[in-house]
Amino acid sequence: MSLLTVNDLRTYFHTRNGVYRAVDGVSFALDRGETLGIVGESGSGKSVTCYSIMGLIPQPPGRIESGSAIFDGTDLLRCRPEEARAIRGKRISMIFQDPMTSLNPYLRISEQLIEPLLIHGLASRKDALRRALEMLEAVGINDAAKRIHYYPHEFSGGMRQRVMIAMALITRPELLIADEPTTALDVTVQAQILELIRRLQQEYGMAVIFITHDLGVVSGLCDRVQVMYGGRIVETASTRTLFRTPLHPYTRALQQSIPSLQPKGVELFTIPGMPPDLSKPISGCAFAARCAAATARCTGADPVLTEMSPGHAQACLRVAAGEL
Amino acid sequence: MSEPILELRDVRTHFPIRQGFFFKRQVGTVKAVDGVTLSLARGEVLGLVGESGCGKSTLARTILQLLPTTSGSVLLSGRTLADCEAGELMRLRRDLQMVFQDPYASLNPRMTVFATLSEPLLTHGVCDRSEATRQVAELMERVGLAPRFMQKYPHEFSGGQRQRIAIARALALRPQIIIADEPVSALDVSIQAQILNLLAKLVREMGLSLVFIAHDLSVVKHISDRVAVMYLGRIVEIGEARRVIDDPQHPYTRALVSAIPRPDPEVERNRQRIVLPGDPPSPINPPSGCTFHPRCPHAVDACKAAFPELRPAAGREVACSRIGAF
Ligand SMILES: Nc1ncnc2c1ncn2[C@@H]1O[C@H](COP(=O)(O)OP(=O)(O)O)[C@@H](O)[C@H]1O
Ligand SMILES: Nc1ncnc2c1ncn2[C@@H]1O[C@H](COP(=O)(O)OP(=O)(O)O)[C@@H](O)[C@H]1O
Ligand code: SF4
Ligand SMILES: [Mg+2]
Ligand SMILES: [Mg+2]
Numbered sequence: 001m002s003l004l005t006v007n008d009l010r011t012y013f014h015t016r017n018g019v020y021r022a023v024d025g026v027s028f029a030l031d032r033g034e035t036l037g038i039v040g041e042s043g044s045g046k047s048v049t050c051y052s053i054m055g056l057i058p059q060p061p062g063r064i065e066s067g068s069a070i071f072d073g074t075d076l077l078r079c080r081p082e083e084a085r086a087i088r089g090k091r092i093s094m095i096f097q098d099p100m101t102s103l104n105p106y107l108r109i110s111e112q113l114i115e116p117l118l119i120h121g122l123a124s125r126k127d128a129l130r131r132a133l134e135m136l137e138a139v140g141i142n143d144a145a146k147r148i149h150y151y152p153h154e155f156s157g158g159m160r161q162r163v164m165i166a167m168a169l170i171t172r173p174e175l176l177i178a179d180e181p182t183t184a185l186d187v188t189v190q191a192q193i194l195e196l197i198r199r200l201q202q203e204y205g206m207a208v209i210f211i212t213h214d215l216g217v218v219s220g221l222c223d224r225v226q227v228m229y230g231g232r233i234v235e236t237a238s239t240r241t242l243f244r245t246p247l248h249p250y251t252r253a254l255q256q257s258i259p260s261l262q263p264k265g266v267e268l269f270t271i272p273g274m275p276p277d278l279s280k281p282i283s284g285c286a287f288a289a290r291c292a293a294a295t296a297r298c299t300g301a302d303p304v305l306t307e308m309s310p311g312h313a314q315a316c317l318r319v320a321a322g323e324l
Numbered sequence: 325m326s327e328p329i330l331e332l333r334d335v336r337t338h339f340p341i342r343q344g345f346f347f348k349r350q351v352g353t354v355k356a357v358d359g360v361t362l363s364l365a366r367g368e369v370l371g372l373v374g375e376s377g378c379g380k381s382t383l384a385r386t387i388l389q390l391l392p393t394t395s396g397s398v399l400l401s402g403r404t405l406a407d408c409e410a411g412e413l414m415r416l417r418r419d420l421q422m423v424f425q426d427p428y429a430s431l432n433p434r435m436t437v438f439a440t441l442s443e444p445l446l447t448h449g450v451c452d453r454s455e456a457t458r459q460v461a462e463l464m465e466r467v468g469l470a471p472r473f474m475q476k477y478p479h480e481f482s483g484g485q486r487q488r489i490a491i492a493r494a495l496a497l498r499p500q501i502i503i504a505d506e507p508v509s510a511l512d513v514s515i516q517a518q519i520l521n522l523l524a525k526l527v528r529e530m531g532l533s534l535v536f537i538a539h540d541l542s543v544v545k546h547i548s549d550r551v552a553v554m555y556l557g558r559i560v561e562i563g564e565a566r567r568v569i570d571d572p573q574h575p576y577t578r579a580l581v582s583a584i585p586r587p588d589p590e591v592e593r594n595r596q597r598i599v600l601p602g603d604p605p606s607p608i609n610p611p612s613g614c615t616f617h618p619r620c621p622h623a624v625d626a627c628k629a630a631f632p633e634l635r636p637a638a639g640r641e642v643a644c645s646r647i648g649a650f
Contacts, residue, residue, distance in 0.1 A: 041512040156603045186375040187540040188600045191583040216585030220592035239589045257517040259543045271514040274482050
């Protein structure tokens, strides 16, 4: 049994400028203790996928058009509000790029850390404070006994990220959703935070969904990766397989365009054009307009995520037909 | 290499910190740039890297004379910029142009591409109105934009295209040097590659010199001839890009290289990563001696005493007194 099963999720935004199909038929499953990376360029629907699961889509303009997100037997998209509240923020936690998304600038860290424990009735105030202190120590805040009484602005950027992680993990969630938590950080601080998430994931055995646009970041952290483009999943595989034998033309192009550590002089591989306009219905493969291998058929039929080998699925028509 | 086109001699740019409501007293100093010496040859690309707050943008703005130097001098083609009169400074400044990280903020939203690109041409009398359209079209083609979009506004373009407009504007006066301050940091991977290729092409075709600023090393090796690594307002390592990145010598450069996540699960899982403790310290009260010593895995007591000067080591220059000892 999977811990989380998302099936045919569609989340659209109904705006004055049209309907944006931000997430358009996303399905995936996640096992207990598994780490899943979701990779894609900005606007590909990574955040909206996770916001839908967490009930964070502003409605309106957003609307979940279809689909289900079943967490340990409960459909988060359709269950009663109190059922959802018992799961979100307790058994599933989320962290963000900007820690101030989760932190209240006017409250001491101590109050914010114990809040989820008190709300969910998981501990007395005294026990909660003890656990908050332990948690701060676990995320590597020195002098935690003193700093637990600080306000968020009294911490540096990297330290605030740690506080947010402490707050997300204090209820010992079974699933942590991390939405680009290291994107705004310096590489040296990013390395610290990745190390921390990796260590806590192993210690607590929780499942992690890690959203990033950086293929480098997922390579060391995730068991499995899924690549999103234009609101859909175009490829999913174990991390090793995805890096060794990427199949979908978009994944391949993305991998080839990473500039890191390429020597001077060679022309970098580039993907021509831009991501699709999600307010226009996309017929066929969303990548067709930029794909070097596209044929007329690619814009005709809707692509289906097809399993090519156990655990490795991709959505290119031509790859599925054995032409690429 | 030939005579340098740009030279910095022990440049310092400090900001006073003032406090008080009626009488602002100076209570401290931010030593954003604190003794930088370097030179740039004609046609050379210098990558400048370091964590945020280390002084890269301040150095860029100091070179462009947008900030006064506290001490030291900036020389363009052998002329000390601070000594120039207004007229000469204006002429010399044409040779120095800048591209910023955020093309959204650096372009005027109410100006069309044509207006943005023709403005410097007309103000500097490079051409007259009748000629402007042709020159703007030429600039647009040079940076890979179709001239038919000339009458569009910045918001009608994507981030990558806007960065192309900003680059075209920097090229309008045919400068000799471009200083690009994190020009690809805000862009998606696939768009980054397009802009990097464009900059490399422009350097090649127009014989430009380029100072390419980035906060991590992953993009600089590809474009740079030489790389300078900055820490708290100073250069701690400088040399040929390949050497500095493939075989870093300064403990800080080693940590920076090691922190780049590699897009290869095999490498990533099996390597020993150097994780630096703590955040970069503040340039208000920098640590004594080698300012890197509180985070350095190789620091000894002597490192707290004196700041090590840049000295030749392993075919580049390194500011660490313990080179060879670890
Ligand atoms: N509040 C909103 N209103 C309108 N459109 C939105 C809103 N939030 C997201 N979108 C749309 O959803 C698309 C996907 O967004 P997102 O999931 O945030 O992308 P990612 O996280 O992959 O960068 C965006 O391109 C945008 O068009
Ligand atoms: N105008 C200013 N007044 C005071 N301090 C400044 C000013 N500009 C920059 N600083 C400080 O100087 C240091 C270097 O900043 P900056 O050059 O922007 O670094 P980088 O570009 O490497 O991120 C930082 O500590 C910053 O806070
Ligand atoms: S001088 Fe000392 S503290 Fe500074 S980098 Fe070298 S070993 Fe480290
Ligand atoms: Mg996002
Ligand atoms: Mg800067």
